[in-house]
Amino acid sequence: MPCEKIMYGSAVEAEKGRGKLEADAKRTGSIGKSWKRLNSYKCRWCSGWHIGRANSLPARKTVPTPAIPSTGQLRRKLKRITQKLDCERKHRAYQLGKLIEADLAAIRTENELAETQRQVAGMFLG
Numbered sequence: 001m002p003c004e005k006i007m008y009g010s011a012v013e014a015e016k017g018r019g020k021l022e023a024d025a026k027r028t029g030s031i032g033k034s035w036k037r038l039n040s041y042k043c044r045w046c047s048g049w050h051i052g053r054a055n056s057l058p059a060r061k062t063v064p065t066p067a068i069p070s071t072g073q074l075r076r077k078l079k080r081i082t083q084k085l086d087c088e089r090k091h092r093a094y095q096l097g098k099l100i101e102a103d104l105a106a107i108r109t110e111n112e113l114a115e116t117q118r119q120v121a122g123m124f125l126g
């Protein structure tokens with residue numbers, strides 16, 4: 001047996017219909033304040049979507065509006081970013097220093113090896 005209620009093809013369509021019904025009910029006051037309980041649901045019998053009035057207030061998913069940050073919050077955020085960048089620059093400089101030390105050590109080792117080879121050659125040839 002088909003349902004006598006208005007059928008919607010999807011949850012989205014049913015929600016749109018609910019919004020329209022809610023707006024009409026608010027404007028006309030035809031159903032008092034029970035528009036607050038208007039609810040879209042999937043029918044158990046016809047598998048379509050309908051709009052009805054729930055016995056309790058439905059939990060609406062409200063999309064929170066993003067708060068506009070104050071100038072103080074923005075300044076503090078910029079300060080944190082600057083501090084983080086400074087910290088990263090210091091770390092980079094530290095790592096560069098380590099790299100330079102390692103290069104110098106390699107050069108010293110090469111020079112010592114060359115000097116040793118010269119001394120050995122001098123002992124046998126000179």
Ligand SMILES: [Zn+2]
Binds near residue numbers: 046047050
């Ligand atoms: Zn139905």
